[in-house]
Structures are given as structure tokens and as C-alpha cells.
Amino acid sequence: MPAPAPVLAVSTVIFSLRPSDTTGRMALHIPLVRRIREPFQGSWALPGGPLECDEDLSDAARRHLLDTTALSPTYLEQLYAFGAPSRSSDPAAVRVVSIVYWALVAQVSGHAPALVDGDPNVCWFDADDLPDLAFDHRTIVDYALWRLRTKMEYSRIAHAFIGDVFTLAQLREVHEAVLGRDLDPANFRRMIEASDSVVPTGEVLTGTKHRPPKLYRYSPPERSPLSENNEIPV
Amino acid sequence: MPAPAPVLAVSTVIFSLRPSDTTGRMALHIPLVRRIREPFQGSWALPGGPLECDEDLSDAARRHLLDTTALSPTYLEQLYAFGAPSRSSDPAAVRVVSIVYWALVAQVSGHAPALVDGDPNVCWFDADDLPDLAFDHRTIVDYALWRLRTKMEYSRIAHAFIGDVFTLAQLREVHEAVLGRDLDPANFRRMIEASDSVVPTGEVLTGTKHRPPKLYRYSPPERSPLSENNEIPV
DNA sequence: TCAAAAGTGTTTGAATTACACCCATGT
DNA sequence: ACATGGGTGTAATTCAAACACTTTTGA
Secondary structure (H helix, E strand, O other): OOOOOOOEEEEEEEEEEEEOOOOOOEEEEEHHHHHOOOOOOOOEEOOEEEEOOOHHHHHHHHHHHHHHHHHOOOOEEEEEEEEEOOOOOOOOOOOOEEEEEEEOOOOOOOOOOOOOEEEEEOOHHHHHHHHOOOHHHHHHHHHHHHHHHHHHHHHHHHHHHHEEEEEEEHHHHHHHHHHHHOOOOOHHHHHHHHHEEEEEEEEEEEOOOOOOOOOEEOOOOOOOOOOHEEEOOO | OOOOOOOOEEEEEEEEEEEEOOOEEEEEEEEEEOOOOOOOOOEEEEOOOEEEOOOHHHHHHHHHHHHHOOOOOEEEEEEEOOOOOOOOOOOOOOEEEEEEEEEEEOOOOOOOOOOOOOOOOEEEEEOOOOEEEEEEHHHHHHHHHHHHHHHHOOOOOOHHHHHOOOOOHHHHHHHHHHOOOOOHHHHHHHHHHHHOOOOEEEEEOOOOOOOOEEEEOOOOOOOOOHHHHHOOOO
């Protein structure tokens, strides 16, 4: 009897910004789901699952993302296909090849998005303070973090974390949270203005206890060869 | 009866440098194989095939690469997983999800590598002058070209096109062929030296009709989070 | 009037580019 | 000697960082 063919699954590393439990500053968080069966029963794992027969890969990522976390991404991009035969750590198990996406979800009017109410098996974790993960999911998260931080420096994905309209200070706070270091407000302003990625709305944000900052909205963007088919444009 | 599960395949876009038919200058070429069955019988396509049950993804890429073109890569990296349900252009056909790699093969002592002798169904094509390709393989090749040219500017993959020992002029010729424009020899030299990616061997290349150039070998490299498992280091 | 963040200007040094020039070899 | 590419020097330019300074609001 021939060995069964490898099974295809789609998983997603989802990033959002929320205040850190410890410092209170904005920090990267990712939602994980608790496994309810072997192997790795009880461990935390990336949301995902099998690919439907007539479903695009990115649609499968969106579907599992919505089912398990009740979230819709503002950015979605394929990360990598993980398919080492040893990755389930059980030689007898059916081999699974996971096509992994990474996603960003926006804050809604300044608040980080919630998850399915009251489900104790879905939970946000600080991306720099994760528990032990099932399978090779720790490797996957580390790679997704590296891609996010690398891409932040030459791309416009920061906009996907915040709403349509924002101040430059809010945008800077996103960059600082993702990169993990403070940025000079003056130089950040010039860097963003030189990139032509934002346009002023003409309005200002009132209600602050200091000078009202101008509001901006992002102006759409450059594209890579695959963006029209496979990614949500930044 | 449920629809059959999607089938996994692995294909590879293989790049090498050989003199252009038209200009005689070095230009990027890729080997293609002619399909011997429907769909797209007679069309040119990327080398590839199904994934064996106990085989790593990159090993499958290497195996198909060797079987169909008799080549071994000096660089191999995963490109993208293509899985749109429509990509076979035949709704009744079994759905195929292709995990595509891209590879570089070196010139052997200044000559571009050969293919399987006398096989009329494997042939090199100029990457900027391709025939119509089967399936979505044209999209895939365009994306691989974009990745190669982008990565050339911040990485060290040029070394993979040439042998262990080379002159800076040879390395520059690789960059010029891939990027498609001339580079200043003086500035190229400084750029490479500043990157610490090469070390002089102490030898020079004799037999030229001008001043003998120094020979270099490349000094290994920085790594990305996945390189130790999934890629051949540059 | 003071604090606090918004926003502007200026200086500095590093990195990139352009190009003039000298060097070593075969013919 | 001279043609040819190897290799070095240097000035001009662009770009990023550091930081002093002015502006506008709420309290």
C-alpha cells in the first residue's frame, strides 16, 4: 500500500498592535488557538486548517482567520510553504505541507481588535513573549516577525495597522512598536513626506491637550509583480 | 463523491548566464521542457513534478531539476506557492498547487552548463525573449526575474553564477547581465570591497592581453532566519 | 504663562556617483 | 610605444541622523 499523499493546509500569522501588559506601550501581538487534539493537545498554535477543493489559497487563509479569530485582515501576504517531512514530530502521522500567510489587522478607532467573545481557546500574546508553540510554529512566527520588520523599512505596511485617517504621531507610534525603538519625530516626518505615501486631509485632530496635529490619509501605492493577484495592496 | 484533494507539485525556475544569440553579451537564460501530454501538449513549461511522500520540498526541487535538465544548482530558494483553482485553465482537471523554487546554476570554467545531450525537449531560452508558456508559468517566471534582480542589489547571489574563483570584472559582468545595465568598474570594485563578500586569493589571472587582474573567492555570508534549513547559503 | 507635542531649520557625516588619472601587461 | 582593461584618487551630490528652535493648543 502506498504512503498517503501529503495533505495541504493553510495557516496565518496575524499581527496587531495592543498595549503591552508590562510596559503599557504599544507592542506587537498575535492571536493563537489552543489545540484540542493530539498531537500537541493543549499547546498553542497558529490558526489554520485544510484547504477546500475550490478555494484560492489566500481565501482559505481569510476563511480560517475569520472562523477562529473573528478577524478580517487589512493586509495579507503569503509567507512561506513549510513542508519538511519531520515537522509534525510524529513519523507515523500524515504528512502536512502548510502554506503560511501573514496578516495585519487594524485597530478600530484606536482600540485593538477583539476576538471571539468568551472563547478561552483563542488568546492574544505579546509577539516577544510567546509560550511554547506546537509543531514548528515558533520558527514560522520568528520568520514572519523578521519579514514584517524588514518590510516595514521599505514598504508602507504600517498603514494597515491603523485606520484610514491618522496623524503622523500615530503612524510613528506604529513604526516604533514594530521596530522596537524610538524614532526622531522630525526625521520621521520628512521620511514619510518624501515617500509620498500620505496626503493631508486638510483636517486636524482636536481634543488633544496640545497643538492639534494634522490628519492624513494614505495614498495608494507601488505594486510588486504579484500584488494584483495574491496580496491585498498596502 | 467528494472532489479529489488538491495535488502538490514542485517546480523550479532555473537561471544561468550564457551569451545572447543576438548581441553575444552575457544574458539570463532559463531551461524549459516541452510538455508531452495534455493540457498544453507541445508547449514549453518549467521543469517540475509531484512531491514524493518522504521528501523535503527543496529536495524535490533538486531532484526534478537533475532529472529533467541534468543540472545541480549553486543556489536554491523557495519563490512562492501558486494555487489558484483556475490556473490549469481546465475546470475538470485535478487541481494542482505548485510550490515553486528558483535556482541559479554556475558556469563551469567560463562556459554555461549544458543540458541532457540530444534531448530536443529541453532547451535554453533567453529570459527576456520567451515563447508562450503552459499554465501560469509566464507569471511565475516574471516574478522569479523580479526577485532575482531585486535580490541582486542587496544580496550576494551573483557569486552563484560563477565558479569559486573569479576576477572582479567577471563578477561585474554578472551584475551587468542580470541588471541589464552597465556599471562603473571603479565604483563596483569599492561597493564589493565594502561589503566584505569577497577575499583576494593572492593569485592573479594570467593570459589576458592586458594587466593581470587579481583573483578573489567569496567569503561566506550573512543569513536570514530560514537560510539554515531551507536555502543553500549564498 | 507654562507644559507638551506639532512642526521647521540647520549642521554634520556617511554613502553614492561621476570621472580623471595612473598601472601593468601583451602586442 | 601604445592599446587595453585593472586599479586608485577625488570632488560633487544626495541622503540620513542629530538636535536646536519656533508654533499652537489646553490647562
